[in-house]
Structure formats: C-alpha cells, structure tokens
Amino acid sequence: MPSPPLLSYYSTFPAGVYQLMRRIVEADYPHATITHVFENAVLYRAGASDPLLGAPYFQSTFRVLEHTRCDPDEEVESAARRFETGLASHPIARLLEHDRHFRVMFSRDGRPVPAPRAVRDRMERTIQRASGRPTRNRDADAEIWVSLRREGFALLLFRRLRNRARSADRPKGMLAPELGALLCRYSDPSPEDVFLDPFCGHGGIFLERMRWKYRLAFAIDRDDRLVSALKERLARRSGTWRKRTYVRSGNGASLEGFDSGFITAIVTDPPWGEYDGSLGSVETLYSAFLTSAARVLASRGRLILLAGRDVAVPEILAPLSSSLEMEASHDMLVSGKKATLYKLHRV
Numbered sequence: 156m157p158s159p160p161l162l163s164y165y166s167t168f169p170a171g172v173y174q175l176m177r178r179i180v181e182a183d184y185p186h187a188t189i190t191h192v193f194e195n196a197v198l199y200r201a202g203a204s205d206p207l208l209g210a211p212y213f214q215s216t217f218r219v220l221e222h223t224r225c226d227p228d229e230e231v232e233s234a235a236r237r238f239e240t241g242l243a244s245h246p247i248a249r250l251l252e253h254d255r256h257f258r259v260m261f262s263r264d265g266r267p268v269p270a271p272r273a274v275r276d277r278m279e280r281t282i283q284r285a286s287g288r289p290t291r292n293r294d295a296d297a298e299i300w301v302s303l304r305r306e307g308f309a310l311l312l313f314r315r316l317r318n319r320a321r322s323a324d325r326p327k328g329m330l331a332p333e334l335g336a337l338l339c340r341y342s343d344p345s346p347e348d349v350f351l352d353p354f355c356g357h358g359g360i361f362l363e364r365m366r367w368k369y370r371l372a373f374a375i376d377r378d379d380r381l382v383s384a385l386k387e388r389l390a391r392r393s394g395t396w397r398k399r400t401y402v403r404s405g406n407g408a409s410l411e412g413f414d415s416g417f418i419t420a421i422v423t424d425p426p427w428g429e430y431d432g433s434l435g436s437v438e439t440l441y442s443a444f445l446t447s448a449a450r451v452l453a454s455r456g457r458l459i460l461l462a463g464r465d466v467a468v469p470e471i472l473a474p475l476s477s478s479l480e481m482e483a484s485h486d487m488l489v490s491g492k493k494a495t496l497y498k499l500h501r502v
C-alpha cells in the first residue's frame with residue numbers, strides 16, 4: 156500500500172515552551188517531520204489521520220494551504236493578495252464541503268489582528284467563488300487565516316471550528332486542558348506513579364493526568380465546591396483508571412496525611428497573584444508547600460510547578476536545595492500572563 160501523501164499542518168501552544176515542545180513531539184511522535192518551530196507554534200508534515208494532529212498538548216491545529224517566506228514586516232494586505240491568486244488551486248471547495256459558513260481571520264505571531272475592511276471583503280469573495288460556500292462572521296463552522304510571523308513567514312491556514320481547542324468552554328480559573336496535558340507529559344508519567352495535584356481547582360491538570368496510566372492519583376483543594384465539582388466530573392467519565400482517584404478538600408501546603416516518600420509525581424499550579432492571602436503571603440504558601448513536597452516525594456520523585464513570574468520560586472527553594480533540585484525552568488505566557496514552568500526532582 157502506498158503511504159498517504161504528507162500534508163502541512165500548523166499547531167499552536169503557549170508562547171515560550173518551544174524547545175520543550177519540540178523535544179516532547181520528537182519523543183512521542185518519532186516519525187514527525189518538523190519543518191519549523193516558532194515561539195508558540197510548530198509547522199510540520201503529516202498524513203491526514205496522523206495521531207500527531209490530535210496531540211493533547213496542542214491548542215489548535217490548522218491545515219496549511221500555503222506557506223512562504225516573506226519580509227518580517229509584511230502587511231496583511233500584501234499577504235492576502237499573494238494568497239488570493241493561488242486560492243483557486245487549493246482544495247478549498249473540498250475542505251469547506253461540509254461546512255455551512257466560513258470566516259476569514261488575520262493574525263500576527265499567533266495573535267488575531269484587524270485587517271482593512273476592503274482586504275477582508277476581497278478575500279471572502281475570492282473564497283466564496285472558489286468554494287461556493289457563504290461567509291458569515293458569527294456562527295462560522297470553519298476559518299481561513301492569513302497568518303504572518305515575525306520570523307519571516309506568511310501562512311494561509313484552514314481549521315474547522317467544531318474541532319477547536321478543548322479549552323474553549325472551560326470554567327473560569329481552570330487551566331487550559333492542553334496546558335494541563337503538557338505539564339503532565341513534562342512529568343514523564345509512569346504507570347507506577349502515585350500522583351498528586353495539591354491545588355487542583357477545577358482539575359485542568361488532574362483530569363489530563365488520566366490520559367496516562369498511574370497507580371494512585373490524589374487531588375486536593377481547600378475549596379469544597381471545587382472538590383465536589385471535580386468529583387462529579389470524574390464520576391461522569393468512563394474508563395477504569397479513574398477508579399483509583401482520591402479527591403478531597405484540604406490544605407495543599409501542609410499535605411497532612413501523606414506519608415514521607417509516598418508520592419512519585421506532583422504536577423500543580425498553586426495560586427498566582429490572585430491569591431487571597433488567608434494563609435499568609437504567597438511566598439509563605441509556596442515555602443510551606445515546597446517544604447511539604449520535599450517530605451512527601453519519593454527519592455527521584457518529580458515536581459512540575461507552574462507559577463506566576465512574580466513568585467520568587469528560586470529564592471524560596473534555596474533553603475531546600477539539599478532535597479529539591481531544579482532541573483529546568485521555562486518562562487512562558489499563560490493567557491497573556493507571565494508565568495514560569497519549573498521542573499524539579501527529589502534528591
């Protein structure tokens with residue numbers, strides 16, 4: 156059987172973790188043909204049903220209709236013109252076949268930007284002619300993006316909105332599931348894991364950890380309502396792995412009830428700047444939590460910590476340096492907020 160033709164795709168992730176993302180993609184999908192890695196996206200070639208397209212840590216995946224090198228300061232107008240001429244030769248009619256309405260979007264470095272009305276209108280008319288589909292901004296089923304990158308790339312992208320990010324309708328305060336999946340993957344999940352998220356909130360990390368096997372999984376939050384909601388969410392999920400999950404209210408900073416050396420992996424995002432201070436300053440909370448983490452983690456146990464950039468984690472860690480060792484840190488943007496992702500292990 157001849158192998159299916161490779162197509163070009165573009166998948167997005169939070170800005171700042173591109174080196175980590177490349178390493179993970181290469182390890183999980185060794186057949187992947189990565190063409191370029193941007194600050195918050197990866198361009199690659201794959202078959203139309205390649206599992207890489209559904210990697211849990213990608214925010215959005217687009218089919219690349221065309222991409223070309225361009226001037227880093229290219230205007231959306233000239234990029235749109237360049238793509239319009241080639242549109243008739245793209246499989247746009249086939250791609251839009253099952254969609255009722257499409258809309259055209261413009262972006263620079265992954266962020267949507269406005270485009271002059273005339274540029275948008277002309278692009279929409281060209282696509283309408285090529286596809287026979289009507290355009291509509293509200294309730295569109297599909298999007299065509301003219302995307303410019305400061306690295307000197309212009310891309311014409313297509314995506315269906317039904318397949319859009321899992322994070323689109325999450326409760327306020329919940330970590331995007333794609334980021335939860337990335338954090339869990341970064342912890343090198345093992346079927347032998349006794350896993351803990353001591354600040355689990357709505358479960359953006361905990362629920363994603365269920366993708367990989369584990370021995371036991373614990374989630375703690377001091378907010379009873381969040382704990383009940385997470386229990387309900389878990390109960391609605393099928394599958395055998397959720398059976399060994401324990402969700403309860405408690406103080407994630409003290410971790411009472413856990414024996415020393417019992418936990419093999421902690422993945423968590425404790426309160427950031429929005430912390431209400433009821434247990435002291437955010438630094439006091441982190442210091443108490445990290446001291447407890449050093450106690451409950453088994454030797455070589457992993458700790459993945461996502462913290463606001465203004466929390467001085469390295470300083471807080473200094474007195475614990477004989478028990479918790481920092482392996483790596485990555486500055487990143489999470490919903491536009493400055494954050495740092497830390498990987499530590501129990502010495």
Ligand SMILES: C[S@@+](CC[C@H](N)C(=O)[O-])C[C@H]1O[C@@H](n2cnc3c(N)ncnc32)[C@H](O)[C@@H]1O
Pocket residue numbers: 328329330331353354355356357358359360375376377378381405406407408423424425426427434
């Ligand atoms: C940044 S949020 C975590 C969000 C979570 N990853 C999610 O996806 O929803 C921090 C959480 O820590 C909880 N929290 C604050 N102080 C706590 C403490 N001392 N012990 C346990 N949980 C605490 C808050 O209720 C909040 O849900």
